[in-house]
Amino acid sequence: MPRGALCDSGGVPEENAWTAPVALDKIDATVRVPGSKSITNRAYVLAALSAEPTLVRDPLDSRDARLMLGALAALGAESEHTARGVRVGPFRLDQAGEPAETSIALGNAGTVARFTPPLAALGSRTVHFDGDEAIRRRPVAPLLSALSALGADIDDDGRGAPPFTVRGHGGLRGGPVELDSSASSQFLSSLLLAGPAFAEGITVRLTGTVPSEPHIAMTIDMLRRFGADPERDGTTFHVPARTLSLGEYVVEPDLSTAAPFVVAPLLTGGTVRISGWPSTSTQPGAWLRELATDLGAEVTLDSGGLTVTGSGPIQGQLLDLHEVGELTPVLAALLCFAEGPSVLSGVAHLRGHETDRLAALARELTALGGNVTETEDGLRIEPSPLHGGLFHTYDDHRLVMAGAVLGLRVAGVRVENPATVGKTFPGFVEAWQSMLSGRDR
Incomplete structure (x- = not known):
């Protein structure tokens, strides 16, 4: 842009x-x-790729998360809201008797626009992707190019952005592919999340720089939690074909969403406690703890969460x-x-x-x-x-x-x-x- x-x-x-x-x-x-949007939507994708239903506990309930559940349902993975969270069932890849075409509403959700195209290639239907006017300005070309190189049948009329169409032919073989993920780490995460479902897994060699290493670490950590075996050697990532399974996954609070509350006492004085802050996390927002300290706040972390007390000028x-x-x-x-x-x-x-x-x-x-x-x-x-x-x-x-x-x-x-x-x-x-x-x- x-x-x-x-x-x-x-x-x-x-x-x-x-x-x-x-x-x-x-x-x-x-x-x-x-709950973290990034973790919630990754958990929903991995749950849909699993062999058995997964209960995703404490997920984010927001427009982006609902759009992801809607997209997965359109692709054949149903979900059910329960008192303890959202139970996501596996994809029904045998789509006999289903309509030949379906549509996915992207809204303005980058994770939906980027995480679901590889999933559409696993089925046998033609899937149309479109959303808000804003999503049409968000880049997705490098991902679509990589998927095409892996054998996916994609038509975007050369836009490199929504609207586009993925024609599923019953799966992707996978294998090696090059990817420029400079514009978004979500391109890489998309391929890695889907990798266990490809016949030969996937090996991604990155070109260019990669933003947000924490989000990549998050994807790798969650793949392992669901039973995958991802490997990394510098800028090369490999995820072998694997059957995923995890009965229950608990979503962390969204630490980036906590940012305005963390910085508030720096401007006002006083104290804010963020309950449920994890002791360790792959989320980018975990860095706020260090930053608030560097900015002069008194910061403590205990079993109750993160406490930030502001004092002095910034x-x-x-x-x-x-x-x-x-x-x-x-x-x-x-x-x-x-x-x-x-x-x-x-x-x-x-x-x-x-x-x-x-x-x-x-x-x-x-x-x-x-x-x-x-x-x-x-x-x-x-x-x-x-x-x-x-x-x-x-x-x-x-x-x-x-x-x-x-x-x-x-x-x-x-x-x-x-x-x-x-x-x-x-x-x-x-x-x-x-x-x-x-x-x-």
């Missing part, structure tokens, strides 16, 4: 804007964030966010209040997310009085007084969270279309307001 190519904000009416609350005193609150930072790019919007908002300049780097791939996040952040923070400029692979932030105004979110859940952080210190920040945060945290606005009111949530 070229620099500055933003998704249209859609001219959201004023009544659909949320005035982010200002912190009038030090915070003292306990917050529980929902200093400007030089942060390479290549491995934790999804934290960029919240951190950019936070560093607008630092006492010195900051540079965020290593995140050129954010131009291909829900919107061009770098262009969006530079535009919206500057519109509220900030001094934020784009660099080739990030943002430069100079201290500057901020004022209220409409903060456009471009259908991007992370920008809603960034707007909430700004509102802690700036009166009158009106966050456009807060409902878009339902992609990862449907109850975010209520949890944020509860945090500021001192009510635990």
Whole structure:
């Protein structure tokens, strides 16, 4: 996506804007964030590829997660919501008697657009993929090219993006393939997750750079949990054919979604406790614990979760966010209040997310009085007084969270279309307001 190519904000009416609350005193609150979107959707895919049903416990219930379940159902893997979680059944690859064609609604879910095309190639139906206008701007060409090289029958009219069609012919042989995963680690994860179901497994040799090593580590760890035997040698990954099985999988809280709550006490003083924070995790958001400490907060982790207590001013930072790019919007908002300049780097791939996040952040923070400029692979932030105004979110859940952080210190920040945060945290606005009111949530 070229620099500055933003998704249209859609001219959201004023009544659909949320005035982010200002912190009038030090915070003292306990917050529980929902399950990780990244883990939830990987667990659903691996469950569908397993030989027996899998109970996925504590999953995220959001638009993206529901779209994934809908996509898997369209491909023949039914699911059932229970009191303990979501039970996902295996694919019915024998699709005799089923309609010859089906469709998958992608919404604006990158994991659905990227994780499900290989699964469609395992069946015998023609599967049409399309979604929101925004998903048509998100890159998927490298994945489709790799799948085509493996023998998949794909028609995208040369767009390299939705809409596209996968014609299933009863499976893929698999084997070796080259992949450029520079734009998204999800391309690699997609092939690795499906690899156990290919007749010869899969061997992926990466070309170019790879963003977000934590997400790759997450995929490998989850494959092992479900009984696969992934191997890595530098930039070459191998997953042999294998029958998967795992009766129950528990989803961790989403640590990236916790980011605005972790940084809140840095701006307001006081304490926020994030319940359920795991002692170890492959999630990129796990780095927040180290970052909050570096920014001067008192941080402790115990069986109850992560506790962050803010004290003192924030200093400007030089942060390479290549491995934790999804934290960029919240951190950019936070560093607008630092006492010195900051540079965020290593995140050129954010131009291909829900919107061009770098262009969006530079535009919206500057519109509220900030001094934020784009660099080739990030943002430069100079201290500057901020004022209220409409903060456009471009259908991007992370920008809603960034707007909430700004509102802690700036009166009158009106966050456009807060409902878009339902992609990862449907109850975010209520949890944020509860945090500021001192009510635990």
